Amino acid sequence: MINGADTVFILFSTALVMLMTPGLAFFYGGMVRRKNVLSVLMQCFIALCLLSLHWMFFGYSLSFAPGNIFWGGFKWAGLAGVGLEPYTAYSATIPHQAFMIFQMMFAVITPALIIGAFAERMRFSAFLAFILLWATFVYDPICHWVWGEGGWLKNLGVLDFAGGIVVHTSAGIAALVTTIFMGKRKNLEHTPSPHNLPFVVLGTALLWFGWFGFNAGSALAANGLAVNAFVATNAAAAAAGLSWALLEWIRNGKPTVFGMVTGSIAGLATVTPASGFVSVMSAIIIGVSASVLCFIAVSITKPKFKYDDSLDAFGVHGVGGILGTLLTGLFASKAINSAGANGLFYGNYKQFFIQLFAVIVVVIYTFVVTFIIYKLVDVFFRMRVSEKDESMGLDLTQHHERAYTVLE
């Protein structure tokens, strides 16, 4: 039975999540040197184009069709059978296609998140091949395991409200793999070297705005649960942004704009799996923990290990996603979401270990398959641009354009 309010809400949420990819483009684009800003905007936008088509042709089917426990198969390829009637296993009150396009935006932004790890040095042709293969062989299967009808992690009882595992853990680990094998950028004055911090702030604003659709929309209905997710999302982002600024103030003497917005994004990523299972006060604790742990990952651990995760895709999304998934196992409460489960703090220690198990499985799977895809694409397309192209910038060498003029 289609409900008009629910359908409007999901279409609106879809549009909000769509806006996150351009938001991410500016968030990342501001962080690179200006000779590479167009390359980042281009990678994000073309992900929106390429992966939208991927989703309709076969991605949605691989992820959500009722196949076996590991993947959905090709039953719904080309959207066959994905019509305007509800598919009750996923959402009983909205047209099946509304669910499909809402999920499409998740499938678009997840591979786009990885861009942060290899920004400023990947060849464009290799990028296209990489994200298409990654979406097909990493995102789609994991999405099926956790959210798909009959997925084996779903059957196990793992809780992931809006994508702590499916989106942030998978993208974060893929970021770590690509950054390790691609190596450092050349001729860096300092890391990070953002050319336009206002863009980073603009991107954060768009991401925070879009995240309401991401998390609240995952309730798949305009109801109380959606409101809980909405409020929890804002609470965690606020707590994380503020606490990151305070951490910097104490440790480095001054709170920075870049730090504060990074903290907000860490809070948003971390609360994502929890937003529909935890109370608002728990979300605040989650936000603060996100800020502390991601701060350590980005400011202390990364420089020690000397890997060049250009824009901290792993340090913020990977660490945040894993942390949020585990914290869901602590703070989840059936009083908030009766379809969920109680976490360790509500007397069900098993849930924590289910969450931990799911994280370990997804981390290992993502690591191995991303590595294979990376090597494969490297053989056929060569991942990294030449040293000369890298020094001239990807805008001129990959796209024959430049973002800014010097004179007039």
Added chain:
Amino acid sequence: MKLIIAIIQPYKLEEVKEELYKSEINLITVSEVLGHGRQMGVTEVYRGHKETGNLLRKVRLEIAVNENFVEPAIKAIVKGAKTGEAGDGKIFVLDLNECVRIRTEERGPVAIG
């Protein structure tokens, strides 16, 4: 007194600065310029419209030095900026007539350092 003007690749600025500091030359002015030499510019395309021979971004350094610092400065710039490829840039050395430190109104060689 000499004025050294060097045109270098933008991404070589850090290395040149480092080399200059090693030679105890700390006073430099940096500006961004456009230009090309033998390297002959780059191709750009805007909405299908192709433009060839566009000017490339370069960095221009200006360094005023006393005679005994001229050779060290040139050596430092070459060491930091040289790749062996076309486009590495040029160094010009000019005579400098006068130099005034605004704060103290000192003039000549003493005002340079």
